[in-house]
Amino acid sequence: MNEKISRFLETRQPSTPCLVVDIDIVRDNYNALRASLPQADIYYAVKANPAPQILEALVSLGAHFDAASFAEIEFCLEAGAKASALSYGNTIKKQTDIARAHEAGVALFTFDSAAELEKLAAAAPGARVICRILMENDDAQWPLSRKFGCDPAMAKDLLIAAKNKGLKPYGVSFHVGSQQINPRQWIAAIAKTASLFADTARSGVDLEAINLGGGFPASYRDQVPEVAAYGDIIATALTESFGNAPPRVIVEPGRGLCGDAGVIQSEVVLISRKSADDETRWIYLDAGKFGGLPETTEERIQYRIRTPHDGSATGPVIIAGPTCEELDILYDKAGYELPLALKIGDKIEFLSAGAYTATYASVGFNGYPPLDEYYI
16 A cells, blocks of 8 residues: 555545545556557556546546446546547447447447347447457456357357448457466467468458457465566567567556555454354454455455554454355455454555456445545
8 A cells, every 4th residue: 555545544534445546556557558568559448447537547648448338438438538549348238339339439349249240230330340259367366268259260250240241340359367467378369369360361351450358467465477577478479470560459458557556445343253262253344245345256356455453463364244145255265364453443454456346336235335435
């Protein structure tokens, strides 16, 4: 947690649970990624955190935006983005929303099925389309390997069909998984995409863009490579697969831009044990899975936790949220230990919590409101 957020929490003492995001860190992360991948157009994945303050800051830096819904398209336009800088990247769209986006000026859409292609042809004639392919997600802490994408052979047929239906087959996209801690995962993905480019070219369809997806990580419990390492490996892979004339490159960071910019502050509501001789304490907080921390599901995303007693003796804990729901257990198997001095009423912080937290928060489960949000 940086000094700016720490000072805000100390001076303002907001009610918990709350999310505090430092917009300067978002700007710094965007500039670092742009420096590491100068050949790429950066499309911020709005779903990670659609706060107007973040969108406006990125508009001022010249960012593009990847929207998952027509509402997110509206968020971007309201923040000052041009429709030409937007991509409707969700492969699951209502035809009415496709039409609304197209009427608003959005001209780039992603699909992965014949049925979605039919909707695009009907509702967005002449639009540029990108076909998403299935990709392995090894080493990703939040895999995205099943719901989106199709087999490359199917993608070839779909891109040819897109041309025949009056659309512009523009490129291929993939995703190597969110919080991808191994930058080498892009090597095979880029090579597979290059083969698809060659296959479609032999069929008379010349593609122009490769969308490398997101996956750039935030700093949780595990060490992650610097963003420059991702840039170096991706640049080398592009040259090896496409030679000296690579296609237009698109990346879609979300977590990598705003994850490290945010902190969730929570209050300890209860500390208990399940038996008299149980060494493991249950720590119940006023923030849980339904209040901004759903990525603790299966303990995949493991946040760093800060307490007022750090540096003192610790003991094993199970960390849970406040709701009357058994699923609302954050960490049981991940081996967390917290200070023995921790007491009810203490404030603790989840670090690097700027992405996929407030935007995920339930509205009203058990009557608990979503996170309060502060952008500084």
